[in-house]
Amino acid sequence: MITIKEVAELAQVSQATVSRTLNGHSSVKEANKQKVYAAMEELGYQPNTFAQALASNRSCSIGMLVGTLDGPFYGPMMHEVEKVVRSENYHLIITSGHEEYDEEHESIRFLRSKKVDGLVLTVDTLSDSELLEISRQNEATVLINRYIPEMADRCVWLDNEKGGFLATEYLIKKGHTQIGCISGQLSKVDSRDRLQGYRNALSHYGVDYNPNAVVEGRFDHQCNHDAIRRLLDRDIPLTAIFCMNDNIAMTAYTLCLERGLRVGEDISIIGFDNVPFGQHMTPGLTTVDFPIQKMATAAAKKVMAIVKGKSSASQPIEPIEPTIISRGSVKNLA
Template sequence: MITIKEVAELANVSQSTVSRALNGHTSVKEKNRVKVFDAIEKLGYQPNAFAQALASNRSHSIGMLVGTFDGPYFGPLMHHVEKVVRQKNYHLIITSGHENYDEEQESIHFLNMKKIDGLVLTSDMLSDADILKVVEQTPATMLMNRYIPEISDQCVCMDNEWGGYIATEHLIKAGHRRIGCVTGQLSKIDSRERLQGYRNALAKYGIEYDADLVIEGRFDHDGNDTAIRRLMDRENGISAIFCLNDSIALAAYGVCHARGLKVGEDISIVGFDNHTYSQYMSPALTTIHFPLEDMAVEAAKGVLNLLEGKPLNTINTRLFPTLMERGSVKKI
């Protein structure tokens, strides 16, 4: 294995000059820089990335914490963040907290041990105080899909409450009054915000909130069919269901089909997220478009701006969902 000492000997310079040249120090004379890189090319020397990080205080890597590697939500986020940072010659190191407080803390510790320069963070489990400590450790941090006032310009989030409102309003305007709601885990802030949007729409149109019409499901696939059957067995006269993500809506389609109910005729369903498969369901699912790509791109741009000392006022930190009308809602 070729060492920095061998490079220095061939270039006839000191080892410290080689180190400074590798790390781009302006103090290195141009003739010495040329000699160093000529020697590196001849020897095929590969500098140790960790040693470079220690010397320059830069690793050219950005960390990303996600809740899980499963499902259609985090995949696009990871893809688009990585695409943006690679354009600036940064590598993305991704770890999952598995929606567990201790594992999220452990994951952040792992990323810090990798000497990351910046961090893209998604977290439902860490408290605001925990996240503020993370930002103290890694100032170039952007938070996705969550808002903390103390770091407001470093939070890229979608107005989930507005999404819940326009989904419910669409059903109300179609004539529905008994509207069921299947939430995601209520430990998740976006689930609580979407539910609040549902309640806001009911209040706006003078419809009393009925807790019997609401049941907690999950944003993944576990147990949603059971929750939906329980909701429909309550004999509450529902004519429509607002599902707080498209995975829940997919389960609702299955339960309705098993009960001989035709979606878009016997019962109306609205989803949330506008995952790719929603347009291919039968009938195509009316859903709320979540601008995942925009959120990922703005967060990645924010981290790069922070690393480059650029202002964040060019970053769009507040995103708005839109309604995608398809065939799963019937006017009554």
């Protein structure tokens, strides 16, 4: 079996330098790193990762908690985080909280039991104080799509309130004043923020807010048929609907067409997220861009920088600005 001593002798560096290189220590000069890697390759040396973890008090793994393990939102998020983590010779352990309080708690306990070096969390039910306590126990905790002022340097988030404002403003500027809204679950911060943005835009442009024009749906596919039917059955002369994500918008397309309403002509629809299928709908779905790949990459780089001692808890991360992706689902009445 090849040993660290043999790698050090071939690379003409100390055994301590080999050890620090294997553990990703930032103090090792790049030239020495390359010598160590070349010697390892020549000798066919395979590091004992379990022994490394014991010696360095690191598992060389990052834990990630997501809402669900499928769908067009979390899939790209997990892919981008895993790509960054693997590029740093770490492994990603993923679990799902299913947007349930007990399951989110249990998932975090599970990740801690694996002695992960850092956490990337997308959570819906845990309170700010609970997340702050988690971050105190592991400084390398980064939140995606959640903002807590005390963790501003470890929150990678989209300004959802502004996104709701922009979506509603877009419809108003196209001449729409009778604007319905299908929200996500109002237990979720995203939904409440987007709803506040919707109301802010109506107020800003002098359009009366009608609570009967708002129906609670879900960000997944459950129950949205009923929510949209209820909205369409109400005695409101709607010309447009703001759907708080593209899943909801896709269901709205189906139900409007069932009622003989042509999307982009008889009824206008705007979504939120800009998932790939939106551009292939007929007409193409106008939506608010939610750059999840960009956010996931930023979160993964942040957690790795903290783990490797290259980032200090100091500078707040600026929110990612939402933008409108304009396609054919909104008719210009102006």
